[in-house]
Amino acid sequence: MKYSIAILSLCAFPALANVEITGSVEAKCVIQTTKSGAYGNPIASKLSTTPADGGILPIVRYDVSIADAYIASITHPTAFSSSPSLTDTVAWTGSTSVTQTSVAGMSAYEAAKTVVGNTTNFNLTLAGSTWFSTASSAVYGSAKPLPGGTYTAVVQASCIAK
């Protein structure tokens, strides 16, 4: 009887084990489209995303989990991806700037940016989030009025592992 009780008591105790939870932080870049831009039409021959021209600046946010692992490369448009038929040339201008940061040191990105053609490169040397806005402007040839219709252009936001 004593033996039976001893055996049963052993069975009644739950089995205990330590379960480990492991995790790791690896280099990761996430591109978030915070705001899609919109073109304003301040004068008949011009489309612009600048708020002063009635436009909305497109904003993208880059989240990087590891410092100094990625380059943000943002290209402003130099052509419409869709538009009414245009018979004259379009003069494009644009620029990309840092608008907000999650870490104070990221404000140095703006001064350190490099511009190659219509692409602006930022070296993401710190972990965290950075917001970039891109201004884009298109002026129709010889100050002609742009034909009525819908105009769309694409901003390319790239995050490239170093």
Added chain:
Amino acid sequence: MLSKLITLGMLVTFGASAHEMTPAYPEVKTSHVKNVVKVEMSLFNSREEIKYYQIDLFDLNWMNIPFSTTYRIIKVEYKEHKSFDVYIREIDMDEAVYLCTTSKVKRTNTSRTLISSRICSRLDGEPT
């Protein structure tokens, strides 16, 4: 440590409308095909307006390198994770550097700028 925690928290909290591809430095593995290697990638789409992503492989000068995969343009639904394998000839591995996914934007009927996102991993290893 704190900055990493804050960053991770932000990644979780503000994860909406994002394009994410991992790993940044993928491991090149042998495949079931002779003289062909395989890279295993994972893509996450939380951009509601995007459904398709294009896969590209480039050298250091951004010239295209041949590769094979199930679909070059893959459909990834909103909030979906998708794994995909890229097969590359061993003879091309000396040149292959950037493996990228690019979101395919849809035409709209309002005058606006669209944002195409592209994330590129490096096949030639982590910087030292």
